[in-house]
Amino acid sequence: MPSLASSQASTTVKMALLRVVLVLVGATVAVADIAAAGVRVGLTRVHSEPGVTVSQFVRDALRRDMRRRAWFGRELASSSSVGTVSAPTRKDLPNGGEYIMTLAIGTPPLAYPAIADTGSDLIWTQCAPCSNQCFQQPVPMYNPSSSTTFSVLPCNSSLSLCATLLDGASPPPGCSCMYNQTYGTGWTAGVQGLETFTLGSTPADQVQVPGIAFGCSNASSNDWNGSAGLVGLGRGSLSLVSQLGAGMFSYCLTQFQDTNSTSILLLGPSAAQNGTGIRSTSFVPSPSTPPMNTFYYLNLTAISVGTTALSIPPDAFALQANGTGGLIIDSGTTITSLVDAAYKKVRDAVQSLVTLPVTDGSDTTGLDLCFALPSPTSSTPPATLPSMTLHFDGADMVLPVENYMILDSGMWCLAMVSQTDGAQSTLGNYQQQNLHILYDVQAETLSFAPAECSTL
Ligand SMILES: *[C@@H]1O[C@H](CO)[C@@H](O)[C@H](O)[C@H]1NC(C)=O
Ligand SMILES: *[C@@H]1O[C@H](CO)[C@@H](O)[C@H](O)[C@H]1NC(C)=O
Ligand SMILES: *[C@@H]1O[C@H](CO)[C@@H](O)[C@H](O)[C@H]1NC(C)=O
Ligand SMILES: *[C@@H]1O[C@H](CO)[C@@H](O)[C@H](O)[C@H]1NC(C)=O
Ligand SMILES: *[C@@H]1O[C@H](CO)[C@@H](O)[C@H](O)[C@H]1NC(C)=O
Ligand SMILES: *[C@@H]1O[C@H](CO)[C@@H](O)[C@H](O)[C@H]1NC(C)=O
Ligand SMILES: *[C@@H]1O[C@H](CO)[C@@H](O)[C@H](O)[C@H]1NC(C)=O
Ligand SMILES: *[C@@H]1O[C@H](CO)[C@@H](O)[C@H](O)[C@H]1NC(C)=O
Numbered sequence: 001m002p003s004l005a006s007s008q009a010s011t012t013v014k015m016a017l018l019r020v021v022l023v024l025v026g027a028t029v030a031v032a033d034i035a036a037a038g039v040r041v042g043l044t045r046v047h048s049e050p051g052v053t054v055s056q057f058v059r060d061a062l063r064r065d066m067r068r069r070a071w072f073g074r075e076l077a078s079s080s081s082v083g084t085v086s087a088p089t090r091k092d093l094p095n096g097g098e099y100i101m102t103l104a105i106g107t108p109p110l111a112y113p114a115i116a117d118t119g120s121d122l123i124w125t126q127c128a129p130c131s132n133q134c135f136q137q138p139v140p141m142y143n144p145s146s147s148t149t150f151s152v153l154p155c156n157s158s159l160s161l162c163a164t165l166l167d168g169a170s171p172p173p174g175c176s177c178m179y180n181q182t183y184g185t186g187w188t189a190g191v192q193g194l195e196t197f198t199l200g201s202t203p204a205d206q207v208q209v210p211g212i213a214f215g216c217s218n219a220s221s222n223d224w225n226g227s228a229g230l231v232g233l234g235r236g237s238l239s240l241v242s243q244l245g246a247g248m249f250s251y252c253l254t255q256f257q258d259t260n261s262t263s264i265l266l267l268g269p270s271a272a273q274n275g276t277g278i279r280s281t282s283f284v285p286s287p288s289t290p291p292m293n294t295f296y297y298l299n300l301t302a303i304s305v306g307t308t309a310l311s312i313p314p315d316a317f318a319l320q321a322n323g324t325g326g327l328i329i330d331s332g333t334t335i336t337s338l339v340d341a342a343y344k345k346v347r348d349a350v351q352s353l354v355t356l357p358v359t360d361g362s363d364t365t366g367l368d369l370c371f372a373l374p375s376p377t378s379s380t381p382p383a384t385l386p387s388m389t390l391h392f393d394g395a396d397m398v399l400p401v402e403n404y405m406i407l408d409s410g411m412w413c414l415a416m417v418s419q420t421d422g423a424q425s426t427l428g429n430y431q432q433q434n435l436h437i438l439y440d441v442q443a444e445t446l447s448f449a450p451a452e453c454s455t456l
Helices: 031-036 054-065 240-244 340-353
Strands: 039-045 070-077 085-089 099-105 110-117 124-126 176-183 186-199 207-220 229-232 248-252 263-267 279-284 296-298 300-305 327-329 336-339 370-372 388-392 395-399 405-408 411-414 416-419 425-427 435-440 445-450
Touching: 099 263, 207 240, 240 263, 279 296, 279 395, 300 340, 336 340, 340 411, 340 416, 395 445
Parallel strands: 110 229, 124 207, 327 425, 336 416
Antiparallel strands: 039 099, 039 263, 070 085, 070 176, 099 110, 099 186, 124 229, 176 186, 186 207, 248 263, 248 435, 279 445, 296 327, 300 388, 336 425, 370 411, 388 395, 405 411, 435 445
């Protein structure tokens, strides 16, 4: 499994001495529980403020979905000055349609909401004291000095983002690693620590896991509404899945418009689907360079609308040797983006099946194909469309119309966009509603089955 720390890159290393706080970790070891059984966590979608329409929400989601290049800046905090490091990470900031999980940090445990993101690795939360550069969070801020289980992650740990800066040399005593992870317009910076985390949505199945490496952020941009941080579920060694050795995880996202039910995230063997209709496809090996090494790539070979296979070039979604292209599945992106050659065919197919007048919805929604509804207050689509099928290698994913069309403010729009800049295509969470999706990182497969997620 590729690690962000193994990336080659260049930046500036500034050094300052930090005392490593050594604290013995408590005896509650639960990693084994998760590997043997599992843990269940509730997920809620970040909802827009009251009065915000779906189209405003989608537009904001898209604004944050696109045009992102992200970087990891790192510094060794120790006694003298040396060099520079930065490494690219995920392309997109999770974008307003993100899902929030609640977990707890420290001893005694302090609960906080965090964005669950399969498109990045770092687990981070805001740490007090935090002067003027912290964003407002919905719960009291974690303070490492109030926890008996906090310690600074030593620079020579295999999980240190600064490991490569040392280049094999032994670290200065008390050396800690300062990071600055940038997610496009958003960023978060602080020092890497170790803590005990408590996972599980009900006291009955809560597990405590000591020694999880995380980012203790004391400066961040203001892009994390509704959360107090983020939990990375990507392929890298710093992600929660990797650190737990969970082997697999799954989630089931309730219908987008359903603000009442809770979606679920399952970690460990209990994540497996039960029942029928399960399809599986192998992950395509990721490029070894960041940020691509974090992503879960899939082999999408064709797309159909109804029974009609679209004439998309067979290599449209191929991952290129130089790391461009390909298609990833991401819980932290809302709207699916498809490489332009494929997007155009999908757009044409949908347009040919809908008899409503086309209207320009790009200003209000950011989406490129919208139809005008007979009444601005229509709350049900005036017509139906067949399902769309994504043909993955060995597994067809059937998207009912509500997984690819979105209804709002008198418009009915295709909830997909075109990807033109050579970046990968992304299967976003709007398209993943009511599917139980299992990432088996050990078997290197993605499995999915239709599910009524609100009842799981
Ligand atoms: C890290 O460095 C410390 C102090 O130099 C040393 O005692 C420890 O064994 C090292 N750990 C690893 C994983 O290299
Ligand atoms: C982190 O990086 C972002 C983007 O480069 C920059 O705007 C921000 O000031 C940096 N934060 C810190 C604390 O260095
Ligand atoms: C964050 O912590 C680092 C290390 O202690 C310190 O150098 C930096 O000034 C702090 N930043 C803010 C904004 O408090
Ligand atoms: C999100 O953050 C922005 C900037 O701080 C703020 O204006 C807005 O009210 C916040 N929205 C929510 C729902 O918290
Ligand atoms: C959600 O709950 C509210 C209040 O209990 C209810 O009025 C509404 O109909 C529910 N919505 C759905 C989609 O179930
Ligand atoms: C599937 O069944 C197993 C055995 O009964 C159970 O442990 C697991 O939690 C179930 N998975 C889901 C997602 O319900
Ligand atoms: C990557 O490779 C593809 C296919 O060979 C090529 O079309 C593209 O221009 C390359 N992109 C970069 C940034 O090198
Ligand atoms: C994708 O699937 C097709 C059809 O099974 C296969 O021919 C191709 O080799 C696969 N590509 C990758 C990268 O696995």
